[in-house]
Amino acid sequence: MNNKVDLSINLGNLQLKNPVMPASGTFDIRDTILNKEQLNSLGAIITKSIASHKRLGNPGPRIWETEAGMMNAVGIPAEGFEYFKENILPLLEDFCVPIIVSMVGDSITDFCQLAKKLDNFEKISALEINLSCPNLNDGLYFGTNKDVLGDLIYQLKKNTGKVVMAKLSPNVTDITEMALTAEEAGADIIIIANTFLGMAIDSEKLIPRLGNKVGGISGPGIRPIIVRMIWEASQRVKIPIVGVGGITSTRDALEMFLAGASAVQVGSANFSNPYVMLNIIEGIAGYLNKKKYKSVKDIVGLIK
Amino acid sequence: MKSAENKPLFVTGKVLENRNINGDYFEIVIEAPDIARNARPGQFVMLSRWNINNLFLKRPFSFYQIDAEQGRFAILYKKIGKGTEILSQSKKADQVELIGSCGNGFSLPENVGKIALVARGIGVATLLPLAIEGKKKGLEIYSFLSAREKNLLLGPDKLGPLSSHIFYTTDDDWKGTDGKVTFFLEELLKNNRTDFEAVYVCGSKRLARHIRELQKEYHFAAYISLEERMGCGIGACKGCVINTIYGYQRVCKEGPVFPLEEVILNE
Numbered sequence: 001m002n003n004k005v006d007l008s009i010n011l012g013n014l015q016l017k018n019p020v021m022p023a024s025g026t027f028d029i030r031d032t033i034l035n036k037e038q039l040n041s042l043g044a045i046i047t048k049s050i051a052s053h054k055r056l057g058n059p060g061p062r063i064w065e066t067e068a069g070m071m072n073a074v075g076i077p078a079e080g081f082e083y084f085k086e087n088i089l090p091l092l093e094d095f096c097v098p099i100i101v102s103m104v105g106d107s108i109t110d111f112c113q114l115a116k117k118l119d120n121f122e123k124i125s126a127l128e129i130n131l132s133c134p135n136l137n138d139g140l141y142f143g144t145n146k147d148v149l150g151d152l153i154y155q156l157k158k159n160t161g162k163v164v165m166a167k168l169s170p171n172v173t174d175i176t177e178m179a180l181t182a183e184e185a186g187a188d189i190i191i192i193a194n195t196f197l198g199m200a201i202d203s204e205k206l207i208p209r210l211g212n213k214v215g216g217i218s219g220p221g222i223r224p225i226i227v228r229m230i231w232e233a234s235q236r237v238k239i240p241i242v243g244v245g246g247i248t249s250t251r252d253a254l255e256m257f258l259a260g261a262s263a264v265q266v267g268s269a270n271f272s273n274p275y276v277m278l279n280i281i282e283g284i285a286g287y288l289n290k291k292k293y294k295s296v297k298d299i300v301g302l303i304k
Numbered sequence: 305m306k307s308a309e310n311k312p313l314f315v316t317g318k319v320l321e322n323r324n325i326n327g328d329y330f331e332i333v334i335e336a337p338d339i340a341r342n343a344r345p346g347q348f349v350m351l352s353r354w355n356i357n358n359l360f361l362k363r364p365f366s367f368y369q370i371d372a373e374q375g376r377f378a379i380l381y382k383k384i385g386k387g388t389e390i391l392s393q394s395k396k397a398d399q400v401e402l403i404g405s406c407g408n409g410f411s412l413p414e415n416v417g418k419i420a421l422v423a424r425g426i427g428v429a430t431l432l433p434l435a436i437e438g439k440k441k442g443l444e445i446y447s448f449l450s451a452r453e454k455n456l457l458l459g460p461d462k463l464g465p466l467s468s469h470i471f472y473t474t475d476d477d478w479k480g481t482d483g484k485v486t487f488f489l490e491e492l493l494k495n496n497r498t499d500f501e502a503v504y505v506c507g508s509k510r511l512a513r514h515i516r517e518l519q520k521e522y523h524f525a526a527y528i529s530l531e532e533r534m535g536c537g538i539g540a541c542k543g544c545v546i547n548t549i550y551g552y553q554r555v556c557k558e559g560p561v562f563p564l565e566e567v568i569l570n571e
């Protein structure tokens with residue numbers, strides 16, 4: 001019954017058979033409960049952010065649960081490009097869904113060099129740019145400074161032929177301004193958004209709960225803010241938007257489509273429910289059927 | 305040590321029994337044949353008896369008893385917060401969600417000989433299945449238990465019958481041990497020249513540090529089971545790291561059991 005509806009969606013040149021994929025860092029192809037068939041039923045597969053060189057990540061504790069989600073201060077532990085090429089990329093060869101590689105860098109040059117290297121691999125469909133990291137040259141976060149953001153995306157596009165997905169930081173006053181900047185600089189897709197910076201303190205031990213002192217908030221608590229941001233940005237931006245932040249159910253995902261997202265990513269909800277993405281894919285089909293829509297495209301941005 | 309374990313599964317389990325042992329300690333028996341079948345001493349499950357909008361994350365618990373044939377396992381847990389509070393209200397036939405079995409468990413020495421199990425508080429939960437397996441294999445077991453108060457000493461009833469020797473200290477009654485139950489281990493190594501094939505420790509970094517000192521002098525194999533706050537329990541989120549001589553390692557994936565000499569304990 002559900003197979004009548006069309007779940008496929010085009011994000012520019014990136015064609016997905018359905019609009020649900022994991023969020024970077026919450027999913028690892030080496031450590032997933034999903035089997036090959038289940039993985040191949042996702043819209044896309046995304047890697048944890050990779051870097052050009054080895055990065056250690058932050059000291060523990062790296063996780064703290066909040067009233068409506070969690071905080072993480074994992075940092076970006078990464079083995080670096082060579083390790084990725086030798087050990088992770090081969091595992092991704094087997095899949096028939098688009099492979100998106102998330103990347104971080106210390107500087108625009110660093111980002112560009114990594115993008116250039118990744119450009120050589122046909123298996124990779126798109127590069128997701130994690131903008132929630134500081135530029136070592138001036139300490140400014142790529143995702144919170146308009147000029148640095150624009151410059152980075154512009155330079156990146158010159159170094160890769162892959163689809164470029166700009167994953168924005170929500171820690172800004174005006175997300176639309178950032179989205180427009182990324183669009184003008186040549187981004188193909190905008191992702192709204194990464195985690196919100198937060199902090200929790202242990203009042204008994206008188207220390208921060210996280211080793212890094214501050215961390216990124218994810219989970220249901222941030223969802224209304226993300227939905228608002230998607231809605232705002234979608235009024236102005238023409239390129240497709242991918243929504244991410246606090247999705248735990250079909251209903252949550254639908255909110256993002258209605259607000260203007262063409263696809264969604266599911267992050268920390270995978271921890272508690274490893275089948276959550278599969279459930280949501282089925283749930284969207286069920287909803288479209290019930291509401292007599294033919295395609296998921298019909299509900300994108302319905303709320304004006 | 306790092307044998308290839310089975311990939312964890314995501315299943316629903318059924319509560320067979322949940323009872324208060326004493327104070328804040330409870331034992332819960334859960335039927336989940338697919339998990340019990342592959343469970344190994346030292347491994348753990350991620351468990352929730354709540355909705356994701358209630359508590360966002362599952363909680364990790366060690367296997368306390370494993371019955372592969374009957375398809376069930378037990379957890380010994382201490383009520384310390386929101387999740388364990390909800391868990392403590394479990395009744396027969398309730399459903400729980402489980403991810404397991406997770407992590408790398410203990411391995412027993414090749415040689416038949418003596419092993420020492422050192423546990424503080426709830427740490428005994430993790431070591432009991434090891435004692436059961438060790439006993440089956442014909443190993444001689446020395447148990448060393450420590451707790452805050454006498455009535456909080458867990459496991460003597462279960463570990464006692466499996467052990468040839470059992471030692472305790474409590475914080476209110478040191479018996480001249482400087483507060484450390486590992487003082488008895490030191491005595492055995494020093495004065496009785498007892499040889500241990502392996503020493504296993506869980507529940508106290510302080511006791512682990514003492515064992516590390518003894519290990520340097522007496523050269524036995526030693527393993528520690530560690531805890532960290534967890535997100536996923538399966539290696540995906542990189543949230544549960546501890547510091548080792550090889551850098552950060554995930555408690556849920558490379559651990560929770562680590563060779564003692566690899567762990568950097570001074571935190």
Ligand SMILES: Cc1cc2nc3c(=O)[nH]c(=O)nc-3n(C[C@H](O)[C@H](O)[C@H](O)COP(=O)(O)OP(=O)(O)OC[C@H]3O[C@@H](n4cnc5c(N)ncnc54)[C@H](O)[C@@H]3O)c2cc1C
Pocket residue numbers: 348363364365366367379380381382383384385386387388389426429430530531532533534555560
């Ligand atoms: C591999 C592993 C095996 C475990 N096995 C067992 C077991 O067999 N039996 C058992 O009772 N517990 C075990 N634990 C600990 C157990 O997971 C925690 O007690 C539980 O997560 C607490 O959940 P809560 O919601 O009740 O507490 P929360 O509400 O999350 O926390 C309450 C308070 O306890 C503190 N706390 C929570 N978890 C821990 C922790 N792991 N270490 C130190 N302080 C903590 C918090 O900082 C907070 O102050 C294990 C942990 C790990 C990592």
Ligand SMILES: Cc1cc2nc3c(=O)[nH]c(=O)nc-3n(C[C@H](O)[C@H](O)[C@H](O)COP(=O)(O)O)c2cc1C
Pocket residue numbers: 023024025026048049072074076102130167193194195217218219220222244245246247265266267268269535541542543
């Ligand atoms: C443990 C953890 C690790 C993460 N690592 C990354 C990362 O490496 N790169 C990235 O772009 N985002 C990372 N994120 C952010 C998520 O991809 C996502 O944007 C965020 O968690 C919000 O979605 P959620 O509420 O569905 O989890 C991480 C999030 C978590 C919880």
Ligand code: FES
Pocket residue numbers: 533534535536537538539540541542543544545554555556557
């Ligand atoms: S808890 Fe996620 S990696 Fe260990």
